[in-house]
Amino acid sequence: MSPYTMTWLAILAAAAVCFALKLLGHLVPEHWLADPRVARTAALVTVALLAALVGVQTLTTGHHLVVDARVPALAVAAGALALRAPFIVVVVAAAGTAAVLRALGM
Amino acid sequence: MCAVTSPRDDDGVGAAVRQALSVSVATGLYGVSFGALSVAAGLDVAQTAALSLLMFSGGSQFAFIGIIGAGGAGAAAIATAGLLGARNSLYGVRMAPLLGTAGWRRALAAHVTIDESTAVGTAQATPVATRAGFWWTGLGVFAAWNAFTLLGALLGDSLGDPGKYGLDAAAPAAFLALVWPRLRGGRAGRTARFTALAAALVALALTPVVPAGIPVLAAAAVAIVVGWTGAGAAPAGAGRPGPGGPEPT
Numbered sequence: 001m002s003p004y005t006m007t008w009l010a011i012l013a014a015a016a017v018c019f020a021l022k023l024l025g026h027l028v029p030e031h032w033l034a035d036p037r038v039a040r041t042a043a044l045v046t047v048a049l050l051a052a053l054v055g056v057q058t059l060t061t062g063h064h065l066v067v068d069a070r071v072p073a074l075a076v077a078a079g080a081l082a083l084r085a086p087f088i089v090v091v092v093a094a095a096g097t098a099a100v101l102r103a104l105g106m
Numbered sequence: 107m108c109a110v111t112s113p114r115d116d117d118g119v120g121a122a123v124r125q126a127l128s129v130s131v132a133t134g135l136y137g138v139s140f141g142a143l144s145v146a147a148g149l150d151v152a153q154t155a156a157l158s159l160l161m162f163s164g165g166s167q168f169a170f171i172g173i174i175g176a177g178g179a180g181a182a183a184i185a186t187a188g189l190l191g192a193r194n195s196l197y198g199v200r201m202a203p204l205l206g207t208a209g210w211r212r213a214l215a216a217h218v219t220i221d222e223s224t225a226v227g228t229a230q231a232t233p234v235a236t237r238a239g240f241w242w243t244g245l246g247v248f249a250a251w252n253a254f255t256l257l258g259a260l261l262g263d264s265l266g267d268p269g270k271y272g273l274d275a276a277a278p279a280a281f282l283a284l285v286w287p288r289l290r291g292g293r294a295g296r297t298a299r300f301t302a303l304a305a306a307l308v309a310l311a312l313t314p315v316v317p318a319g320i321p322v323l324a325a326a327a328v329a330i331v332v333g334w335t336g337a338g339a340a341p342a343g344a345g346r347p348g349p350g351g352p353e354p355t
Contacts, residue, residue, distance in 0.1 A: 007180070008153065011153055011157055011170075012160070014170055014184040017188040018187060018191040021191050024198065025198020026201070026212055026216045027198075039196060042195075042196055043288065045192065046329075047289070048305035049165075049326055050281050053309075054285065055305075056309050069275065070275045073279065077275075077278075078282060091279050091283065094272065094278075095139075095275055095279070098274070100272075103270075
């Protein structure tokens, strides 16, 4: 099977999993998920996945740890978030920082 | 963002609809960056559009293309997207009794159960405004998110090297903005901050030695240990969407 077909299969499978999880919430009796450990763990899993993605997408290329223009770009994003900037401003500021630093040769 | 109720709008439906439309436009614009990043990660326009139509959960979609783009296995991408989408189950549990739907409408409600629709719906004061807020936000974000994803994918296709425009820095910035509102607060915020730091360090430490996609999944294990053993109180926003903050799909 070609990589292109594999990607399509992964898209359809992941979409099915995501839809099934949404539907599950609408179908299960409320008390099934009432255990506070479930809510706490689900919230922390979200935090962990997002934080890991921030780390990996800022500091790695392939299997290597790399420090490049993405690091100052992320610092700018954090500064914008601390100033309560809207989401789109945070993203554009980070991209703009990296683009400018690369144009300057970093 | 708070619902402003005018004297002529005593059931709050008008305010809920206005709030829904502004959230839809703001979130939709962010779809441009998803579309551009997805083609930069190596997916084509049709695959990118399919993700927004069928998966329709921003965090899961960004994670999926991040892992595929890094050369990760399909199974790792599916597992990460699913784990990030698990919070939508908790939103569904909250919304189902408020919506009172059945049959195909329930399936449609499930598909548009995301951070934004749950946040706007549960922020309303009356049952009819809750339903209006949920449906207008869910369907509004769906329309805008898909239209702007397509636009971003077509633009991204013609841009060339994504690094030149800093698009590779836009993705981690987007994830940072998604996690940011969850790290605030006292004791609960401390647990979340500890988990975030530990997760990022675990993922970085594993990157040189395991296949792509696995480091991020391993980080989830950190959270399961912390959450299940109760090493701290429930983090801010446990089981409910953040009330303010930039927190797209």
